[in-house]
Amino acid sequence: VSNFKLDAAMRTFYFDHSGDGDRLEAYLQQVFSASMLSAVLIYLVMLLLGDGLFHLVFAHEEVRFFPAGALALASASIGVCLSPYFAYLRNALRLTELVRWQALLLLGTLACQSVLVVGYGLGMYGVLLGSLLPAAVILLSLCLTRTRLLTWRLRWGALAPSLRYGAPLIALGIFYALGTRLDRLVLERNVDLGVLGS
Helix, strand or coil: CCCCCHHHHHHHHHHHHCCCHHHHHHHHHHHHHHHHHHHHHHHHHHHHHHHHHHHHHCCCCCCCHHHHHHHHHHHHHHHHHHHHHHHHHHHCCCHHHHHHHHHHHHHHHHHHHHHHHHHCCCHHHHHHHHHHHHHHHHHHHHHHHCHHHCCCCCCHHHHHHHHHHHHHHHHHHHHHHHHHHHHHHHHHHHCCHHHHHC
16 A cells, blocks of 8 residues: 555556656656655554554554564565566566666575574564665665655656556455455454364
8 A cells, every 4th residue: 555556557657658768767756756755654654553453453462563563564665665666677678677676685685584583583573674674775775876766846647647547456455465364363363273273
């Protein structure tokens, strides 16, 4: 939800702009900046609501929203900030750059998780931090090396077709998530392991 499926819109609307380099660059800038802004705003809202939502969804308190849920949401938010640019690279067939960023993300995650989990014994928090830190470094590197990706002047007219395209995909994504996880949530709240095993 946090980037309004603008990465999916990039996969489709890229081809409407691909014949004109300036229009494509302006579209990428709008989509990337809107993804960043929406991800930050929704993350801040979730920081306010997350603890209450966690109590509604999870019956047990082995895992708390702070810090586990907040770390997981931060990592997911950074992922949706990166995804429009990665979709652009895929469509533009700039596969060498895409592979380089993806390899850095994979190797960085593996290295950080190994150090934090094995070296420092942080367990689940090490896994979450190990996912967050490399993604944050890559997003920061991307913003510093591709400064034209960011703008404060969002043009809603340019974004409106992409937002309209993404809106039904958000609903589908929510239904898919509920369809794949709802049984576990219901069982976790209403049935103990003894009843489930019998």
